Amino acid sequence: MEGKAGEWAIGREGSGKEEQTEVENTYTIAELSRNTGFSYDTIRYYEKIGLLPPAKRKKNGQKAYDQQMLDGLVMITHLKRTSMPLKEIEQYISLARGRNYRSCLELLQEHKAKVEQLMADMQSSLEMIDLKLNRYQNLISQSESGRRPTGEAEARAEVEAETEIKTGIKTKPETESGGDLTMLNVNDYPVTPQLPISSGFGAQTTAKEALGGRDLTGKTVIVTGGYSGIGLETTRVLAEAGAAVIVPVRTPEKARASLAGIPRVEMEELDLMDPASIDAFARRFLDSGRSLDILINNAGIMAAPLVRDKRGYESQFSTNHLGHFQLTARLWPALKQSGAARVVSLSSGGIRFGGVNFEDPNFEQREYDRWQAYGQSKSANALFAVGLDRRGYAQGVRAFSVHPGRILTDLARFMTEEDLNAIGASEDQGHRSTVVPDGYKTAEQGAATTVWCAANTQLEGKGGVYCLDVDIAEVVPSLELDGVTQVLDGVLPWAIDPELAERLWQMSEEMTGVKFSV
Numbered sequence: 001m002e003g004k005a006g007e008w009a010i011g012r013e014g015s016g017k018e019e020q021t022e023v024e025n026t027y028t029i030a031e032l033s034r035n036t037g038f039s040y041d042t043i044r045y046y047e048k049i050g051l052l053p054p055a056k057r058k059k060n061g062q063k064a065y066d067q068q069m070l071d072g073l074v075m076i077t078h079l080k081r082t083s084m085p086l087k088e089i090e091q092y093i094s095l096a097r098g099r100n101y102r103s104c105l106e107l108l109q110e111h112k113a114k115v116e117q118l119m120a121d122m123q124s125s126l127e128m129i130d131l132k133l134n135r136y137q138n139l140i141s142q143s144e145s146g147r148r149p150t151g152e153a154e155a156r157a158e159v160e161a162e163t164e165i166k167t168g169i170k171t172k173p174e175t176e177s178g179g180d181l182t183m184l185n186v187n188d189y190p191v192t193p194q195l196p197i198s199s200g201f202g203a204q205t206t207a208k209e210a211l212g213g214r215d216l217t218g219k220t221v222i223v224t225g226g227y228s229g230i231g232l233e234t235t236r237v238l239a240e241a242g243a244a245v246i247v248p249v250r251t252p253e254k255a256r257a258s259l260a261g262i263p264r265v266e267m268e269e270l271d272l273m274d275p276a277s278i279d280a281f282a283r284r285f286l287d288s289g290r291s292l293d294i295l296i297n298n299a300g301i302m303a304a305p306l307v308r309d310k311r312g313y314e315s316q317f318s319t320n321h322l323g324h325f326q327l328t329a330r331l332w333p334a335l336k337q338s339g340a341a342r343v344v345s346l347s348s349g350g351i352r353f354g355g356v357n358f359e360d361p362n363f364e365q366r367e368y369d370r371w372q373a374y375g376q377s378k379s380a381n382a383l384f385a386v387g388l389d390r391r392g393y394a395q396g397v398r399a400f401s402v403h404p405g406r407i408l409t410d411l412a413r414f415m416t417e418e419d420l421n422a423i424g425a426s427e428d429q430g431h432r433s434t435v436v437p438d439g440y441k442t443a444e445q446g447a448a449t450t451v452w453c454a455a456n457t458q459l460e461g462k463g464g465v466y467c468l469d470v471d472i473a474e475v476v477p478s479l480e481l482d483g484v485t486q487v488l489d490g491v492l493p494w495a496i497d498p499e500l501a502e503r504l505w506q507m508s509e510e511m512t513g514v515k516f517s518v
Helices: 004-012 031-035 040-048 067-081 086-097 101-144 152-168 229-240 252-259 276-286 314-330 332-338 349-353 370-395 412-413 417-421 448-455 498-512
Strands: 184-186 189-191 222-223 244-249 265-269 295-299 341-346 396-402 463-468
Touching: 031 040, 031 252, 040 252, 040 276, 067 086, 067 417, 086 101, 101 252, 152 189, 152 265, 152 332, 189 370, 222 229, 229 244, 229 295, 276 332, 295 448, 314 370, 314 498, 332 341, 332 370, 332 396, 341 370, 341 448, 349 370, 349 412, 370 396, 370 498, 396 448, 412 417, 412 463, 448 463
Parallel strands: 222 244, 222 295, 244 265, 295 341, 341 396, 396 463
Antiparallel strands: 184 189
16 A cells, blocks of 8 residues: 555645645646546535645745645545545545554445445345336236236235335335336425436437427427527427427527528527516517417527626526526416426536536636536526426426537537547637537437427426436436546436525525516
8 A cells, every 4th residue: 555656645744834835737726626526615625624735825826736636636536436425535534644554444344345235235126126127017918918917906015025025125105006106206296206218219319209290289489599509400390390489589680590491480589698688578478478388498608708797697607597597487477378388408418517506606706617607507407497397397387407418519619629629529720520529419419308308298297307318317426427528428416406406496586586476
């Protein structure tokens, strides 16, 4: 254990004071955050409690974090990936600093035993699931052969007893008809599990295919940002299926050219960073007397430089979340009038850049980072769907959030040449490539999950979930994060947490001054 200098660099004792020196090979806190996936607040907290050595200061007074700090964060990341609690990580690092190698060994052995027990519990859960799968396969086989299952109650009781004996876990409650509940009821609100439903679609599915052949004649749809990128493809598919689609626009000339030739499309002016513009748009729609069957909150900006709206709110949070929060609230009477409406909020794999910072959402007390701001707004979009679905369920309004996948559209207009090069999206002389990079989708594929959530009958009776590749996404434990550039194959816990969703809801009402008349 003595040979890994990088590992034990975190154990060197500091003076407890910030040293002022001219430091070479240093990192800003933003660079540390990007390289490790930790938020600014987390890095500062680890520094404060002594998990990391104190930062030094350059002669100009700015904080500088050296390789020792980066090594320390990497070490903490390794320990967190083993599911070690923070208190045990603190204890482990303290022991390592004191060169108490035997105690370190014993602590790791104890932790390993806990992990092995956890894995054993998970194996028992898998065995329980297998029993359930076998049971339903048998019931389906009997049903398809025309034979009504006999003694079902006795068979069910036998299976449940076997399961409880095998796992020590009580099985789910059941409906009056005897079938397992697919949702957990919380205060009469059925929570849709954040688990794939085997939709039969996938990453290569197009928006037209994801519609499932549904006829939308007589339906009214609003698609923000519906005149470019995946928004334009969403508009096209829904309109060609028979829906009347209203596209809010900031630049009518550009929108008119893009929407030419698409049937049943209307344009209305809207600026999501301007509360008065949002209210005016909603008022015009409500005055028409129409119900609203589908609202797709698609518009957004990504990785923008620091800009604030007239209220002083950071532009990505203002546009991507607050604007859509206010728009949905103002259109709520029309959504309720539908009786079977859906609201789809465009989130992103950018949630990996971080969750909502409730103490400083507008970067007033911390250094602005365009990617963290984007991640915050996209996490807010996902949490908004969680909170909205709980409020809209009784009114027949269901909400979903969507990660469309990686698509090169105008959304990338703020990306630097370095950003584009990193993803293979730039050609010589700095021109954007016309070839879809590996791992990216076409606009037709990128709009598929949006259209699926908006209209496919597979999601009837469901809501409040984050969807990806035309299915409900799996939850990816945050401990599995390996840097902020990785591609997520699921949703991170902080983007679907009901308590965080409620906290965001209250903050959004306070920031906009708008309340839902649920």
